Amino acid sequence: MLRLEPSGMFNLFQPTLDAIRMHVQHVLDSCESGTISYLFLVGGFAESAILQKSIRDAFSDRLKVIIPQGVSLAILKGAVQFGIDPTVVSSRRSRLTYGVGVLNRFIHGTHPSDKLVVKDGVEWCADVFDKFVLADQSVCVGDTVIRRYTPARSGQACSVIHIYCSDRDDVEFITDPGVKRCGTLVLDLPDEPKQSPPKREIQTIMIFGDTELKVSAMDVLTGKCVKAEVDFLNG
Numbered sequence: 001m002l003r004l005e006p007s008g009m010f011n012l013f014q015p016t017l018d019a020i021r022m023h024v025q026h027v028l029d030s031c032e033s034g035t036i037s038y039l040f041l042v043g044g045f046a047e048s049a050i051l052q053k054s055i056r057d058a059f060s061d062r063l064k065v066i067i068p069q070g071v072s073l074a075i076l077k078g079a080v081q082f083g084i085d086p087t088v089v090s091s092r093r094s095r096l097t098y099g100v101g102v103l104n105r106f107i108h109g110t111h112p113s114d115k116l117v118v119k120d121g122v123e124w125c126a127d128v129f130d131k132f133v134l135a136d137q138s139v140c141v142g143d144t145v146i147r148r149y150t151p152a153r154s155g156q157a158c159s160v161i162h163i164y165c166s167d168r169d170d171v172e173f174i175t176d177p178g179v180k181r182c183g184t185l186v187l188d189l190p191d192e193p194k195q196s197p198p199k200r201e202i203q204t205i206m207i208f209g210d211t212e213l214k215v216s217a218m219d220v221l222t223g224k225c226v227k228a229e230v231d232f233l234n235g
Helices: 006-030 049-059 071-084
Strands: 038-040 064-066 091-093 097-105 116-119 122-133 138-140 144-149 158-166 180-188 202-207 212-219 225-231
Touching: 006 049, 049 064, 122 144, 158 202, 158 212, 158 225, 180 212, 180 225
Parallel strands: 038 064
Antiparallel strands: 091 138, 097 122, 097 158, 116 122, 144 202, 158 180, 202 212, 212 225
């Protein structure tokens, strides 16, 4: 029969306890001082007396550590309540930075030369990450960001808008390390009527706060719209 001393059993938990404390500390360090007063310990593992003691020892001098009754059911109850009434969650923090890849007018001395492209005689900076929301930014349910773009060339048959995300908030280009594509919108652009505006406008909208990030692009001239959804919780 295999027997473990209490110290041996504790050592089995130690790497996990250390990782949890480090993650909690990272979250606290990333928040403004004094904005967090309570720490709720929930989930199945929260029933562990070893974890409870570890968290209390590490953070009870700064936070009030609360362990509700029925901690193992807290997540399940929250999911059921959200399913019945999604408005119980009024805001979330964005796990990632979200935006689209665009062309901006090239500025010599500011933009890297390898990003220079020329279309119809106009110099553009390619692969610019136009950010709609930053990582760890608080967004309320229904928060909407609207951006307006124009096609780089007149007479384009379609406009392709790629949606990108990154766990960093200081990215500048979609080619930066850690940036990945998480969605694409393809908007057909029919021939422009003779009396069309001098510049065609593509309106891009991101709606935040729900479990999915809703993205749409609309050709203002024709009213044609395409939509996509991105998992907002997992990126």
